[in-house]
Amino acid sequence: MIDPLSVFLLLISASTPILFAALGxxxxxxxxxxxxxxxxxxxxxxxxxxxxxxxxxxPFLGFLVAALAGAxxxxxxxxxxxxxxxxxxxxGLALTLFGLGLAAMFGKPFEGVKAPAMPIxxxxxxxIVWLGLVMVPVVWWFLNRTxxxxxxxxxxxxxxxxxxxxxxxxxTRLAAIAFGGAMAGVGGAFISIATVLQWTExxxxxxxxxxxxxxxxxxxxxxxxxxxxWLFGGVTVLQLRLQAAGVAVPVQLLSMAPYLATIxxxxxxxxxxxxxxxxxxxxxxxxxxxxxxxx
Amino acid sequence: xxxxxxxxxxxxxxxALAAPAMAQDEPLKIGFIYVGPVGDxxxxxxxxxxxxxxxxxYGDRVETTFIESVPEGADAERALTQLxxxxxxxxxxxxxxxxxxxxxVAAKFPDIxxxxxxxxxxxxxVATYDARFYEGxxxxxxxxxxxxxxxxxxxxxxxxxxxxxxxxxxSFIHARKVNPEVEMRVVWAxxxxxxxxxxxxxxxxxxxxxxxxxxxxxxxxxLAQAQQAGAIGFGQASDMAAFAPSPRVASIxxxxxxxxxxxxxxxxxxxxxxxASWAGIGDGEVVIGEITEAVPAEVKAEAEAxxxxxxxxxxxxxxxxxxxxxxxxxxxxxxxxxxxxxxxMNFYVEGITAQIPQ
Numbered sequence: 001m002i003d004p005l006s007v008f009l010l011l012i013s014a015s016t017p018i019l020f021a022a023l024g025x026x027x028x029x030x031x032x033x034x035x036x037x038x039x040x041x042x043x044x045x046x047x048x049x050x051x052x053x054x055x056x057x058x059p060f061l062g063f064l065v066a067a068l069a070g071a072x073x074x075x076x077x078x079x080x081x082x083x084x085x086x087x088x089x090x091x092g093l094a095l096t097l098f099g100l101g102l103a104a105m106f107g108k109p110f111e112g113v114k115a116p117a118m119p120i121x122x123x124x125x126x127x128i129v130w131l132g133l134v135m136v137p138v139v140w141w142f143l144n145r146t147x148x149x150x151x152x153x154x155x156x157x158x159x160x161x162x163x164x165x166x167x168x169x170x171x172t173r174l175a176a177i178a179f180g181g182a183m184a185g186v187g188g189a190f191i192s193i194a195t196v197l198q199w200t201e202x203x204x205x206x207x208x209x210x211x212x213x214x215x216x217x218x219x220x221x222x223x224x225x226x227x228x229x230w231l232f233g234g235v236t237v238l239q240l241r242l243q244a245a246g247v248a249v250p251v252q253l254l255s256m257a258p259y260l261a262t263i264x265x266x267x268x269x270x271x272x273x274x275x276x277x278x279x280x281x282x283x284x285x286x287x288x289x290x291x292x293x294x295x
Numbered sequence: 296x297x298x299x300x301x302x303x304x305x306x307x308x309x310x311a312l313a314a315p316a317m318a319q320d321e322p323l324k325i326g327f328i329y330v331g332p333v334g335d336x337x338x339x340x341x342x343x344x345x346x347x348x349x350x351x352x353y354g355d356r357v358e359t360t361f362i363e364s365v366p367e368g369a370d371a372e373r374a375l376t377q378l379x380x381x382x383x384x385x386x387x388x389x390x391x392x393x394x395x396x397x398x399x400v401a402a403k404f405p406d407i408x409x410x411x412x413x414x415x416x417x418x419x420x421v422a423t424y425d426a427r428f429y430e431g432x433x434x435x436x437x438x439x440x441x442x443x444x445x446x447x448x449x450x451x452x453x454x455x456x457x458x459x460x461x462x463x464x465x466s467f468i469h470a471r472k473v474n475p476e477v478e479m480r481v482v483w484a485x486x487x488x489x490x491x492x493x494x495x496x497x498x499x500x501x502x503x504x505x506x507x508x509x510x511x512x513x514x515x516x517x518l519a520q521a522q523q524a525g526a527i528g529f530g531q532a533s534d535m536a537a538f539a540p541s542p543r544v545a546s547i548x549x550x551x552x553x554x555x556x557x558x559x560x561x562x563x564x565x566x567x568x569x570x571a572s573w574a575g576i577g578d579g580e581v582v583i584g585e586i587t588e589a590v591p592a593e594v595k596a597e598a599e600a601x602x603x604x605x606x607x608x609x610x611x612x613x614x615x616x617x618x619x620x621x622x623x624x625x626x627x628x629x630x631x632x633x634x635x636x637x638x639x640m641n642f643y644v645e646g647i648t649a650q651i652p653q
Contacts, residue, residue, distance in 0.1 A: 014495045114537040196490040197519040201332045205489040240499035243482045
């Protein structure tokens with residue numbers, strides 16, 4: 001009755017904003033930094049991208065500007081936590097609040113106008129959706145198969161050791177944070193440019209927080225992020241499709257499903273770590289702790 | 296307890312100060328609390344337009360202030376108290392969730408008048424007001440029934456509360472009246488405003504073959520999705536004119552200005568009284584936005600005739616014979632629905648096969 005292919009095509013579009021944001025945050029966290037400002041960076045990207053797309057008439061330029069804007073505002077967080085060694089949790093939350101307020105203020109002139117339509121890519125799917133899917137193996141390859149990825153993971157696992165080996169902890173983290181900001185910016189811009197076609201205050205509506213949850217769910221791996229984004233996106237799309245088809249399914253039950261799945265996965269992960277020495281990649285060892293090269 | 300006493304004393308002192316001041320033709324002070332930002336382009340934006348209309352109407356005789364993005368709950372009580380202590384004479388609270396905070400604060404400030412939108416609790420100094428959005432739904436339902444080619448129309452619901460169920464029933468009844476083949480698909484987004492979720496809800500409906508989307512949520516995301524799929528939709532709360540002439544072929548606009556102007560006028564003449572207002576098209580509180588050229592002229596004329604009949608009070612959108620979805624009789628031939636029944640509406644009318652989530 002419900003065509004699985006159409007559900008699948010819907011779900012990969014629906015999960016794109018959180019996929020971008022979560023992939024970015026994955027790299028940030030693998031470098032040992034916990035940036036809770038994802039929502040703030042997404043909304044910044046949503047506004048900057050929309051403004052650029054509207055002004056230039058080119059949606060792709062909008063995404064480029066969104067990436068730059070996300071990276072720029074993330075550097076504020078980087079300055080606070082990497083230079084002034086401020087608490088990462090507090091700085092991240094501040095970044096979210098700051099981003100939401102800033103976007104609301106600068107967004108006033110863009111209310112009520114419409115973005116240019118996105119050209120449709122292969123299989124009637126937006127080009128940016130394809131880009132998101134391509135970013136998954138790219139991030140995986142970078143983290144696991146390149147020297148710089150190894151250094152980044154080293155910095156995240158044990159910044160003292162990485163520093164002792166002569167790697168620049170601060171610079172590595174700065175680059176990771178900027179990358180995370182750019183990805184979050186693109187994710188946010190997807191909502192304003194490709195999904196809604198308008199700018200509205202608070203339009204990311206909590207997507208950044210879901211992205212943060214997905215990074216934990218993914219057990220800090222790129223394929224896990226994709227699985228998490230698809231699970232969250234998929235369950236949402238499926239329950240809406242079931243409703244639209246008039247199937248009597250308790251909506252509340254389906255809305256609960258992604259969170260239930262997260263709990264099950266977390267239990268499975270911790271069980272595996274308890275009973276097996278050779279555990280997969282879990283939380284980076286230095287996650288959320290500041291590094292100061294005194295010694 | 297001590298704090299409350301202190302507050303009462305402070306307010307009494309303020310009242311004492313305010314009373315003689317009022318006599319010397321000080322402007323009437325009017326406060327608003329909004330649930331969202333003024334720039335939401337929908338619900339709160341329309342209330343703020345009402346506030347500006349008060350200023351335009353009464354000029355120097357009034358002074359308005361507002362607090363935006365007030366969360367529903369305990370924080371609303373703080374915001375209301377702040378407005379009360381600032382010497383406002385009348386305070387408008389513009390969201391359902393401000394109901395209990397309004398009642399609590401109103402009890403502490405008996406000399407200040409409160410107006411609460413969409414609620415049902417009243418007191419000597421608390422009035423309520425709401426709009427008959429279902430009247431507008433009847434008009435756009437007619438357009439939807441005429442315009443659909445697949446005979447499937449979709450409705451994006453926010454929460455399964457009486458106001459939204461009235462809207463679903465009203466649009467379905469009138470779509471079916473002009474097109475007996477029409478089917479209604481309902482999707483609940485469980486949010487008033489979540490663009491991403493609304494977009495997904497719209498694409499789910501479109502994938503089911505729906506080609507006309509009605510929305511009870513506030514963002515333009517469903518219109519954007521409809522446009523990509525070649526379907527049509529309607530503006531909600533505000534005009535959403537950026538999507539005209541298609542996919543936005545018409546809209547339901549909440550216009551609070553007539554009510555606000557009337558109530559402030561009553562304050563100025565000293566004739567304000569508590570009460571419950573539920574006004575619709577006839578009072579200019581529910582406005583049908585321009586029906587665009589994407590709609591054939593005869594359909595436009597039909598919709599406008601229905602709008603005018605409702606506005607003139609000649610026709611009630613819920614007129615029998617009507618049965619409930621479970622087949623039991625609801626309204627007999629020629630009988631119209633009572634307001635109390637509408638305000639607690641928790642059933643679909645016959646012909647809608649979906650279930651209301653419990």
